Every structure is written in structure tokens, then in C-alpha cells.
């Protein structure tokens with residue numbers, strides 16, 4: 468007898484991508500400038516050549532392997548190359564991409580902003596000033612008009628917390644030509660992103676009243692290294708609030724709260740039709756005098772973790788359940804979508820069990836009646852991983868960057884079986900990651 472953990476009917480099964488990471492030849496944005504200045508391990512180059520047309524074959528792959536949705540992003544710098552000009556041919560291309568997805572049975576979910584900014588915006592210091600707000604709103608309107616025929620679910624901004632912290636605090640991401648840095652400006656950027664989210668939310672709804680609009684939060688559950696030690700607990704709280712809570716607090720109350728202060732943004736209150744969660748792992752936080760840069764709270768993974776290739780991610784599946792529970796308790800009656808989850812693993816040794824175990828935790832969450840509507844695996848195919856370049860391989864499909872060949876990893880077939888079954892079974896686990904079968908389906912060796 469097979470045991471299957473089934474998901475609700477109509478569950479969304481997909482993968483997620485972002486324009487700069489897959490399109491290639493994106494020469495008109497801040498990331499291109501950052502790459503040229505030598506701040507990244509590699510250059511994005513042709514990426515996955517989606518702009519050259521390979522999105523079609525990748526969507527073919529997604530559809531043939533049972534997926535029913537795809538999350539992708541629009542490259543703002545392509546549709547608005549200069550502040551005074553829309554590139555209608557680029558917009559038409561995005562229309563054909565969205566149409567192409569619909570034709571293949573993939574419901575498109577569109578992200579308007581996924582880390583990359585047009586060069587002209589970068590040159591005027593992007594999200595540091597409120598000058599960005601009317602621009603972002605116009606862009607949102609333009610895209611809503613262009614895509615409303617095919618798209619009704621929107622992510623306004625991807626991971627505003629990562630954008631602000633990786634840029635203005637860690638200096639791994641581009642900020643502005645002057646290289647501004649610091650907590651104060653990071654907070655200003657977050658506040659403007661919230662205002663931008665609110666403006667785009669309203670604009671999208673005005674044009675498309677039935678739209679579902681949210682943003683994607685990079686949510687990191689955290690645990691204190693020594694729960695009995697007050698300083699670890701305090702550091703955990705500071706890190707947790709600092710990294711996770713700016714956007715969520717403003718959506719709940721209209722006040723953006725952070726350990727560094729509060730900003731009133733009443734117009735953002737309540738503006739999300741679904742909670743978009745990007746979940747990758749859980750951090751352990753320890754008080755550490757030497758971690759000045761991290762405000763004395765060192766974040767790390769325990770040494771005995773189930774690590775990814777570059778130790779960038781530890782496989783901690785229950786963190787996904789905890790993330791969903793947090794979302795459900797914070798925003799009652801709001802649908803939840805896992806907008807990203809995945810692991811870097813070129814050899815596909817860890818990914819099958821990472822996938823299986825996370826999906827079983829998601830199934831657990833569904834059985835608590837938490838309103839989870841969909842899951843987007845990061846990612847469909849290896850793509851350009853920002854400052855880490857090509858050193859991290861997150862694709863179900865591998866990519867040979869030189870030849871553009873796609874490599875079918877075993878996880879492609881595991882995910883296909885899950886999508887088709889709308890559930891995950893002990894047989895699938897036995898086939899693709901037998902090492903966790905007993906853990907996931909205990910007692911299966913017992914005779915009936």
C-alpha cells in the first residue's frame with residue numbers, strides 16, 4: 468500500500484525565476500554596472516538566454532513535468548530604458564511570454580521588482596529618495612495594462628529586506644553610484660519600498676479589480692543558540708525583528724518597526740491579498756562580542772547541519788512549517804503562497820530530500836488548515852546567483868553556461884511526480900531519497 472500526503476485540489480505547483488538571473492544581456496540595469504565593476508564572482512552574460520528565446524523551451528520543460536504555474540519577473544530597465552520612454556517591443560515580448568505560459572497550462576505570477584533597477588534610477592540613487600515612487604507606480608500601471616489579459620497574481624517587490632540589507636549593510640548588492648551604506652539609509656530604502664508597494668498595490672487594483680497582489684518576504688526563522696541564556700535570546704530577537712519584520716509590521720499596523728526605530732506608513736496597512744514567503748533555512752543566533760558588524764548577534768548554522776554544497780543553506784524542513792504558521796497567525800484568513808524555496812546543489816545529492824522533506828512540512832501545514840495555496844521551487848534551471856555568480860546551482864535542471872544545454876537532474880522527475888500526483892508518497896521518497904524514507908514515513912517496514 469502506498470501512503471501519499473495529498474495537497475488540496477487546485478494547488479499551485481511551480482518554479483520561480485527572476486529577469487536578471489535568466490534573461491541574459493541585461494546591460495541597462497544596476498546589476499550590470501555592479502558586475503562590470505568587478506563586484507560579483509562572475510558575470511551574468513547570456514544567463515539562461517531567455518531574452519534570446521529560450522524561455523520557450525524552459526516553459527515547455529516546466530509544463531511537460533507537471534507544473535501548472537510559473538513565477539517570473541519583468542525587467543524594468545527593458546520596458547522603460549530611459550525615464551521618458553517605454554520600449555513597446557520589450558513589453559510585447561513580456562506579453563508573449565505570459566501568453567506562452569497560459570498556452571502551456573502555466574498560470575503566470577509576475578514580480579514587478581526583483582532586485583534589479585534601471586540604470587537611470589540607480590543613477591538617481593534608486594529607492595533612497597521618494598522620487599522613485601511616482602516612477603514605480605507608473606511602471607506598475609503600465610505593466611498591469613499590458614499583462615492583465617494573462618496575469619492576475621502579482622508580487623510588487625521581491626525580498627525588500629534582502630535588497631536593503633545586502634546592499635546598504637553587507638555591501639554585496641549595488642546601492643547607488645556613490646556607494647551609500649549604513650543602517651539609516653537602509654531603513655529609508657525599506658520605507659520607500661513599502662510606500663512603493665502600497666502605490667503599486669493600489670494601481671494594480673485600480674486597473675484590475677480582481678487582482679491578487681502581495682510582495683515576497685524573505686522570512687528567516689531564528690533560534691537562540693542557548694535558549695536559557697538571556698543575551699542569546701535578546702540577540703535572536705534583535706536579529707529576527709531587524710531582518711524579518713519591517714514589511715510585516717507595516718502591513719499589520721501601518722507602522723514600520725525595526726530595532727532602529729519606527730516609521731509611520733499608514734498607507735501600507737492591510738495591503739496584501741496573499742502572504743508571499745521565500746523560505747530557505749533557519750538561523751541560529753548567538754551573542755558574540757566579536758560580531759560587531761552583526762550587532763553582536765552571530766547568525767550561523769549548527770556544525771552538524773545537513774549542508775548544501777557551499778554551506779549556504781542548511782536543510783531544516785520544519786522551518787517551512789514554522790514560517791507558514793507564523794504567516795497564518797499574523798495574518799488570519801489571508802492565503803499563503805510559498806514564492807520561493809530551494810537549495811544550491813549541482814550534484815543533486817541533497818535536493819531530492821530537501822524537496823521531499825520541505826513538501827511534507829508544507830503538507831503538515833495544510834493539515835492545520837493553514838491556507839497554503841501554492842509552492843514555487845527556486846528554481847527551474849540554474850541561473851545567475853547575484854554576487855555568487857554561477858557558483859551556486861539552484862535549478863531542478865542544470866545549465867551548461869557555455870553551451871546553454873540543460874541537464875536533467877533527478878529532482879526534475881521527483882518534482883514532476885509530486886506535481887502530477889498533487890502529493891508526495893513513500894514510494895517517491897523510496898525512489899529518489901531513500902535515506903529519509905524512515906524519517907518521513909516511519910514504520911513502513913512493519914508487515915501488515
Ligand code: GAL
Nearest residue numbers: 485625626629685845852861
Ligand atoms: C533569494 C532571491 C532569488 C535567489 C535565491 C537563491 O533571496 O530572491 O533571486 O537568488 O535567493 O539564492
